[in-house]
Every structure is written in C-alpha cells, then in structure tokens.
Amino acid sequence: MLFHVKMTVKLPVDMDPAKAAKLKADEKELAQRLQREGKWRHLWRIAGHYANYSVFDLASVEELHDTLMQLPLFPYMEIEVNGLCRHPSSIHQDDR
Numbered sequence: 001m002l003f004h005v006k007m008t009v010k011l012p013v014d015m016d017p018a019k020a021a022k023l024k025a026d027e028k029e030l031a032q033r034l035q036r037e038g039k040w041r042h043l044w045r046i047a048g049h050y051a052n053y054s055v056f057d058l059a060s061v062e063e064l065h066d067t068l069m070q071l072p073l074f075p076y077m078e079i080e081v082n083g084l085c086r087h088p089s090s091i092h093q094d095d096r
C-alpha cells in the first residue's frame, strides 16, 4: 500500500542544539534504513519549509502508524496522511 505523507517539523525554538542535532541524526539514520528497505520510497524537501513530502510503501495502515510513531522527530512533527491508489489514466504498469 502506498501512502503520501506530509511531515512538518516544529522543534521548540529553545531546544538544546545538541539534542536537536541528535534527533536529526537519529531521524536520518532511520529514514535512510527505511529507504534502503524500500519502505520509504520518496523523501522530498518542500522548498522554503522545514517539511517534507514522502511516499511510503507498507503492508498496512497499522505498519504506517507504527513506522511514523518510531521516528525520532515524531513528537515534534505535524503529519498528514493520504492513501494512494492507481489512477485509471496512469500509463505506468506498476506503482513506482
């Protein structure tokens, strides 16, 4: 199942810079592992915002929920999710 996810990061302005740097490094490590596993298909910065558009390929809504909740930045993100399905006019044979 494909999910389009918008993540907006809202770190507290007074957060300890070392804590923020650790959260970002941990987030990057997990995000890159999930990309290597084929679960986090796309990760795009939204120009001009501390936010991203992502596409996840996961087995279920429950797996998406669990994946998002384990992100180190989860407590500091606003997240919007939309499920994706094939468009009847798409010329692509698969969902990639």
Ligand SMILES: O=C(O)CC1=CCC(=O)O1
Residues within 6 Å of the ligand: 007, 009, 027, 028, 029, 031, 043, 050, 051, 052, 073
């Ligand atoms: O910077 C972001 O948009 C949040 C984020 C998601 C994966 C990552 O490494 O950072």
